[in-house]
Amino acid sequence: MLQYITNTTCGRTIPEQVKAVLDGGCRWIQLRMKGASQEEVAEMARQIKPMCDEKEAFLIINDWVEVCRDVNCTGVHLGQTDTPPSKARMELGPLAVIGVTANTFEQIEAVRALDIDYIGMGPFTDTKTKENLAPVLGLSGISSLCNRMKEAEINIAHVAVGGVKLDDVMPLLEAGVDGIAVSGAIACADDMTEATKKFISLMPTGD
DSSP states (O other): OEEEEOOSSSSSOHHHHHHHHHHTTOOEEEEOOTTOOHHHHHHHHHHHHHHHHHTTOEEEEESOHHHHHHHTOSEEEEOTTSSOHHHHHHHHOTTSEEEEEESSHHHHHHHTTSOOSEEEEOOSSOOSSSOOOSOOOHHHHHHHHHHHHHHTTOOOEEEEESSOOGGGHHHHHHHTOSEEEESHHHHTSSSHHHHHHHHHHTSTTOO
8 A cells, every 4th residue: 555645845735745646546645744733734634635535545644633533534643652542542433544653663562452553664764754763774674573573473554654765665565564655755756646656556456
């Protein structure tokens, strides 16, 4: 699967970005607006939700459980310092999609028994779209986490995130990830729709 993470530095508005990637076939949008207020994120979510609904695309809210609940979005993505996944599940109910960020195997082990839907493994490499406080994993780090999850029989979908470019997709899939989360490589492309199509063409199931 391909998840597109909205970008606030590319010179395009978030609705423009969402339309372009939806037109390119992406059906998994994460609304990330670092530094924005809850009200600003909620207003943007209300703007783009009809676009996602029309294409039957998931709309995941980064950080803000309250926005997800109030705007009736698909789910949330939570960092290590955000709302605990168990609390988010209680607030959002059994059908919400909940993702968490992990940089180490210990962080993955800490959530393995929780009711979550996917893990964002990262950062894969340096990225200009988010300030990285965690160490860069690289391909070897991602591969190691995938192998350790398999050995420990942790069957939670895992997605590589953080500076992923088109040439990285196949090596990451071969390393064992289930999907890719992309921001800058699509947002800063000359043609976002065509860039999205290129990423999707490399996904195992074409999505």
